[in-house]
Amino acid sequence: MKNMKQSRKTRYTQMALQDSLVELMKQKPIAKITIKELCENADINRTTFYAHYTDQYDLLQKMEEECLSFAREAISNLIGEKDQNEMMKLLEEVFEYIIDNRNHIRILMSEQGDINFQKQLFAMIYESCGISPYPDKNVDMGTKEYYFIYAVSGSVGLLQHWLKDDVMKPAKEMAETIYRMACFTQFTGCCTVQLSEDR
Amino acid sequence: MKNMKQSRKTRYTQMALQDSLVELMKQKPIAKITIKELCENADINRTTFYAHYTDQYDLLQKMEEECLSFAREAISNLIGEKDQNEMMKLLEEVFEYIIDNRNHIRILMSEQGDINFQKQLFAMIYESCGISPYPDKNVDMGTKEYYFIYAVSGSVGLLQHWLKDDVMKPAKEMAETIYRMACFTQFTGCCTVQLSEDR
DNA sequence: TATTATATAAACACCGTGTTGATTTTACAA
């Protein structure tokens, strides 16, 4: 309680800086944004900025972590779910969340956004998921991995495209499309890309 | 002929700066690279740099354009070719080219690289290719586009992954894998993503 | 050899950076 109240000021400062960054990143690449203008835009003293972050990238990364932790949990839930219908529901919820937070996520996922975020996202997915080989002599392990990469890249690319739309297609439709494509890519690879929770 | 000889010095300068940038980008993100160190590393005067480029990003973009013009022609050839076997040969040649120039391309396509390059690459592919609908009531035009996006994103993502490998799989294998996956994605979408040359 | 294009050199004002120490504001508790 004590700490809560004490950090009210702090939380405002951080929020102001975050919003300022998002706003500026709509206009120009982060590399061209100076700490000075970032602070002036947020109406926060430059010294205060340095009390919290080291530079623009540090601030951005803090924002990314919030988003990544949501993604981590979503993936974890998807892995645990074996029932098709339940899986679809989970997927739909994910896309609902994205719609609700589209302002921030749009920036993170856009071409303007930090490529590091997408890198982390991929790394997280690969880490969470294991590729379990399905016996088939025609396709070796390395190639199976390639099919998996293809599916993940395709899905994330589609997600980016979806976010660009001003009138975003409903979450349900996205969930169905992604689900169908990922399944078929598995089929194509003649292997089962199993989401295993035991590693 | 006259201009050729005159530009020998110039060409050396530009090459030195390009190589210097590639070398530095292996070590750190481009945003952290200063013009000063870039020039010192290349042993080129800073004033000379400004005679050719405005900043690091400008230099990088010039490099990207070379690569993009190759990609543009490759896509154009692929579109013109209807025979499956000939198409495979063309694809193989593309991957051979990438192997030969892997030092530069690796940087451009990597997470360290400029996200703008990948953006241009996607834009170029989308521009070159048209999505011709195949009559099917279940899938509307918007969704078909989504399948196409998925295929392109997947292919490019796979390309990136392939480049990361120290021991890159042979060009032929990559050509086959990509070709098969793209075909199946078309099938999945219940539509023909036709590479049409008439637009 | 004279001419032209290009690269170098030194010097410059300018601006953002990151840090310091002193001061003010804010939230809360006695």
Add this chain to the structure above:
DNA sequence: TTGTAAAATCAACACGGTGTTTATATAATA
């Protein structure tokens, strides 16, 4: 209300990269 911590502000600072200028040196050609 008042005292006390924590946090934000302010002014000032040295530092270093930026982009431009002017003069000079080097290289390629005719």
